[in-house]
Amino acid sequence: MSANKSLLILPGDGIGPEVMDQVVRIVDWFGKERALKFDLDDGLVGGAALDAEGAPLSDETLVKAEKADAVLFGAVGGPKWDKNPFDMKPERGLLRLRKDLGLFANLRPAICFEALASASSLKQELVAGLDIMIVRELTGGVYFGEPRGIKVLSDNTRRGVDTQLYTTPEIHRITRVAFELALKRRQLVHSAEKSNVMHTGMLWREEVAKVHEAEFKEIALRHILADNCAMQLVRAPKQFDVIVTDNLFGDILSDVAAMLTGSLGMLPSASLGEEDPATGKRNALYEPVHGSAPDIAGHGVANPLACVMSFAMALRYSFEQDDEADMLEGAVARVLAGGMRTADIMQENGSQVSTAVMGDAILQELEGIAG
Ligand code: NAD
Secondary structure (H helix, E strand, C coil): CCCCEEEEEEEECCCHHHHHHHHHHHHHHHHHHCCCCEEEEECCCCHHHHHHHCCCCCHHHHHHHHHCCEEEEEECCCHHHCCCCHHHCCHHHHHHHHHHCCCCEEEEEEECCHHHHHHCCCCHHHHCCCEEEEEEECCCHHHCEEEEEEEECCCCCEEEEEECCCCHHHHHHHHHHHHHHHHCCCCEEEEEECCCCCHHHHHHHHHHHHHHHHHCCCCEEEEEEHHHHHHHHHHCHHHCCEEEECHHHHHHHHHHHHHCCCCHHHCEEEEEEEECCCCCCEEEEEEECCCCCCCCCCCCCCCCHHHHHHHHHHHHHCCCCHHHHHHHHHHHHHHHHCCEECHHHCCCCCEECCHHHHHHHHHHHHHHHHC
């Protein structure tokens, strides 16, 4: 890279700082050994920000996030803040980041390392080597559509309303993200909706098809009903490459796909904004799927690999460093193949290690791969 790229580190609460410490060691390693230098800055978010700054995300930290090339986020929350009013909950910090950075595309890979295939609830041969990418629309649909709310009617009946709503630009931009990802993968996109019973589903199917026809004809596109997609994910998950879907179905399908792979401690994610046509910059936030795990925080036993692989996604999607991302994911695979396990993924004959020792092992493998 010609100039240093900037990375904002927001460790958050609970195990967030514990797993992020290992990632920062890896970021430093890339700077020293691979001449891939990042300008690192950090900030508070969640409960830590509430305690020190009186809000789950300060305006100053938000400005830093807007300026950074990418944000690496740990996790937020914990019992200390559970009774806080809605706007003073730690999770509001993350929601503000997503909203103010315009992060409309949520990428959730479901990758099953060979060494962990036996930990899945599905048969080993169904999941070994699995590599799916779920692309979920994150800022539209039924979670945001108006009108919404609960009303008491004149006869005292209560009525709840949510509105599923999508416009063509919203569908087009998430569709493009999915096709662009597929170009670098196995060139197959499934678009999941409910066009059989929902108008938004019909619109979704038609607009995805239009983008495909106009811009990505070389990629195979298959339309699938979201309920069938859920079934197929547990029947034969390896038939999928990229799945693009709306906010609601994405919420559910990404959790189904994630659990095919075993532990929460292994799941990375990325959330991307729109590319600025003038500068080419795209806001991006990378975070493990898991939360702050208060039950194990402070014991040094958390699995850092979801956070490590979130950084690998940043290398790939914000910094176009595919080789370095492959190297880091390769190091994770080798460590797992060697039998090293944190407690959450512990198996018979594995050797159980702490968060920091898992970090040591990744660094050692990186040294080995770099030769
Ligand atoms: P959680 O993901 O924190 O933990 C669920 C279970 O998985 C726990 O038993 C935990 O010990 C285990 N676990 C999670 N990550 C692990 C890791 N890296 N290594 C080993 N074990 C791991 O979910 P929860 O318990 O429902 O929530 C705890 C707190 O986190 C709550 O305050 C919740 O609001 C918050 N939360 C935050 C985020 C986020 O920051 N994105 C996401 C989910 C939950």
